[in-house]
Amino acid sequence: MLINTVKYIFDQTSGRSSAFCYRGPFIERFTSTILDIAATSSKEKRREPSAQRKVSFMLVECFQNILKHAESVPVERNVWKDDGMFSFSDSGTSFAIDTINLIQTQDADKIEGLVAHVNSLSGEELKEFYLHHLKTNELSAKGGAGLGLIELARKSGQKIQFMTQQLNSDFALFQQRVALNNANEIERTDNDELVASKNFYDRLIKDDVFLFFKGEFSQKSLLPLLDLVEHNTFSKEKPHLKRRRVGHVLVEILQNIAKYTSGNEVKDSNGIFLIGRQDESMFILAGNEVNISEKLFLEEKLEYLISLDNKELKELHKQAMRASLRFENKMRSGLGLIEVVKASKSKLEYEFFESGFNKFLFVINVKV
Amino acid sequence: MSLLELHIIPTEETPEVYLCPEGKPSFIAGRSLPENAHEFYQPVLLWIREHSKNSKTSLQLELRFDYFNSSSGRFLFEILSVLEHSGNRSNYTIIWSVESDDDLMLEKGEELKSLIDLSFQIRTV
Numbered sequence: 001m002l003i004n005t006v007k008y009i010f011d012q013t014s015g016r017s018s019a020f021c022y023r024g025p026f027i028e029r030f031t032s033t034i035l036d037i038a039a040t041s042s043k044e045k046r047r048e049p050s051a052q053r054k055v056s057f058m059l060v061e062c063f064q065n066i067l068k069h070a071e072s073v074p075v076e077r078n079v080w081k082d083d084g085m086f087s088f089s090d091s092g093t094s095f096a097i098d099t100i101n102l103i104q105t106q107d108a109d110k111i112e113g114l115v116a117h118v119n120s121l122s123g124e125e126l127k128e129f130y131l132h133h134l135k136t137n138e139l140s141a142k143g144g145a146g147l148g149l150i151e152l153a154r155k156s157g158q159k160i161q162f163m164t165q166q167l168n169s170d171f172a173l174f175q176q177r178v179a180l181n182n183a184n185e186i187e188r189t190d191n192d193e194l195v196a197s198k199n200f201y202d203r204l205i206k207d208d209v210f211l212f213f214k215g216e217f218s219q220k221s222l223l224p225l226l227d228l229v230e231h232n233t234f235s236k237e238k239p240h241l242k243r244r245r246v247g248h249v250l251v252e253i254l255q256n257i258a259k260y261t262s263g264n265e266v267k268d269s270n271g272i273f274l275i276g277r278q279d280e281s282m283f284i285l286a287g288n289e290v291n292i293s294e295k296l297f298l299e300e301k302l303e304y305l306i307s308l309d310n311k312e313l314k315e316l317h318k319q320a321m322r323a324s325l326r327f328e329n330k331m332r333s334g335l336g337l338i339e340v341v342k343a344s345k346s347k348l349e350y351e352f353f354e355s356g357f358n359k360f361l362f363v364i365n366v367k368v
Numbered sequence: 369m370s371l372l373e374l375h376i377i378p379t380e381e382t383p384e385v386y387l388c389p390e391g392k393p394s395f396i397a398g399r400s401l402p403e404n405a406h407e408f409y410q411p412v413l414l415w416i417r418e419h420s421k422n423s424k425t426s427l428q429l430e431l432r433f434d435y436f437n438s439s440s441g442r443f444l445f446e447i448l449s450v451l452e453h454s455g456n457r458s459n460y461t462i463i464w465s466v467e468s469d470d471d472l473m474l475e476k477g478e479e480l481k482s483l484i485d486l487s488f489q490i491r492t493v
Contacts, residue, residue: 219403223380226401244435245472251401251437318483324442325449335438 002278003351005207006287006363009214010272010355012200016089017041017270018215022228023204024083026066029231034063036224038088041215047095054155054180055095059088061148061155062097062178070101071171080167085201087212096179098197103174108164111174114146119159126154152178163194209276209285217254217271217288226250229275245368246275246282249343253286256336257364278367281345287363295352295360302350302364305341313342340366371423374415382408383433387415391425397432400440409443416447420454427451432465432493433473441476448484461487468492 013019018041022034038059047055063086070084084101103111121129130150153160161177177194204212210232213225229247253273271288290298308316317338324335341348349365371389378384383398402408419427429451431444451460464477474490481488 219381219401222401241470241472244470248435248472251435255401255403255437255439314479317479321442321445321479321483325446335442339438 002207002276002283002285003349003363003365005203005209006272006274006285007353007361008203009200009212009274010287010353010361012196013089013214013272016091016214019087019089019212020215021085021087021200021204021212023085023201023210025232026063026070026083026086027231028067030228031060031063031067033224033227033231034086035059037213037221037228038090040218040220040224041090041213051180057155058095058097058152058178058180061152062086062099062176065148066099066101069103071103080171080173082205084173085204087197087200093182094179096177096193098175098177098194100173100175100198100201102167103164103172105166105168105170105172108166108172108174112162112164114149115160115162115176118146118150118153121153123154123157126150130154156180161191161194163191163198165198204276207276208278209274211275212273214272215270219255222251222254225254242282242368245343246284249284249340249366249368250275252336252339252343253284253364253366257286257340281367284366284368285363286366287361289355289359290352290362291358292360295362298350298362299352301337302341302348305338306348308341310342313338317342340364343368371415371418374411376411383436385412387412387419387427387429389419389423389425391427393428393430395430395432396444397430399434400436400444402437402440405437405439405443409440409447413443413447413450416450420450420456420460424456424459426459426461428461428463430463430465431477433476436476441480445480445483448480448486452484452486457486461489464488464490465493466490 018038020034020037020041022030035056038055066084066086080102082102085099087098089096089098118126118129130147133147133150149160156178158179158181163175165173165175167173175194175198177197204210211225211228213221215221226247229250230243232243250273254271271286273284273286275282275284277283305313305316317335320335320338343366345367351363353361353363355361373389373392374385374387376382376385378398381399381401383396383400385396387394396412400408419425436444448462451457451462454460464481466473466477474492477490481490
């Protein structure tokens with residue numbers, strides 16, 4: 001069941017204040033969108049400004065690396081149908097960027113050789129290597145001479161973790177992880193995190209999830225996420241209208257439903273959401289933690305809303321609109337949940353997973 | 369005091385608002401996703417209330433949205449309710465402009481239309 005995927009990702013990302021994953025297609029305009037998402041995804045700003053600038057630099061380099069160097073998915077050969085993955089996660093003390101993209105097998109040795117060489121150099125040697133490359137201007141066919149990679153290593157101050165997976169004689173998947181750690185964090189030298197990241201990617205492919213976000217659901221984080229949804233090309237059929245419907249539901253979820261926390265007060269909250277495809281539809285899965293009284297309230301309300309047919313829902317919506325004019329509390333009209341149930345193409349699913357003492361992960365699945 | 373025109377510049381999360389007391393076509397257009405819709409729509413509501421009480425001039429108000437959130441929807445309804453309950457509601461015409469094929473905004477327009485008794489035209493553009 002798709003709803004279990006949220007629980008799986010919630011568990012996988014425990015200990016991360018924010019995490020984000022995007023599975024293509026990759027377009028230039030998303031560079032700044034991703035910077036905005038990273039900047040707004042966590043309320044905890046424990047990083048020094050200079051470290052934050054390094055994070056931004058690394059995000060841009062990694063994203064543009066895919067834009068410039070990833071091979072397009074071959075149409076005629078049934079080798080691999082995915083654009084790849086760009087993801088980041090932030091634990092407060094460590095910020096890691098994981099990417100996976102398609103490369104030509106003939107380039108694999110060259111890329112691996114370059115990363116291994118970069119990893120073998122000291123800080124001073126890296127600087128010399130960078131200046132040498134800059135001077136000799138040895139550009140590859142797609143632009144860049146591995147300069148981005150050298151700069152990444154210099155900014156990160158850590159070894160770049162990498163792995164390639166041969167797909168056939170022509171193509172391979174190249175996976176890379178760069179991290180920026182606090183001084184007291186021990187550098188990992190094993191491949192565990194790469195393997196975990198690849199497993200995560202495989203799960204996203206299996207469930208056809210192309211966007212995942214965990215972090216603070218705030219107005220600031222909503223806008224760049226909406227930009228990603230609006231300008232994606234994931235839906236072939238009347239794409240912009242489908243995207244608009246997804247955006248509409250996403251707005252209601254992030255602004256309303258995810259905020260059923262601490263006595264139904266409107267406040268910033270942490271949550272998780274995924275967007276993906278199933279058959280001809282898109283689905284939005286969202287989860288956030290609630291306490292027992294919120295669980296009971298949501299269960300009762302959702303059960304009632306789900307039991308209504310379209311006509312009854314429309315009538316209830318009208319009544320709620322009329323009633324909303326009478327109430328003083330204009331911040332909460334109570335319409336958000338009705339909007340989401342109305343927008344759902346099939347019966348809305350929801351689930352509560354126990355996640356701690358008096359804590360439940362509340363997950364809903366809306367199909368549009 | 370005579371009513372002045374009201375122009376609010378759009379942002380990433382709020383629509384452009386242009387309300388003219390002298391009969392020039394007025395509009396609210398764009399996306400409306402403010403978290404605090406109450407704050408955003410207060411000046412608009414004040415203007416509408418003032419116009420509905422004191423103005424004899426007719427007002428054509430075009431509403432053209434890419435998106436709006438449920439709390440914005442609630443304030444749009446309040447704006448239309450104020451006009452509906454004014455003594456001169458025949459002075460008011462609402463044009464709901466919707467991109468052809470945008471069934472979501474079409475549905476939203478139909479919902480609002482069914483809630484009020486005002487001249488309310490839905491136009492596809």
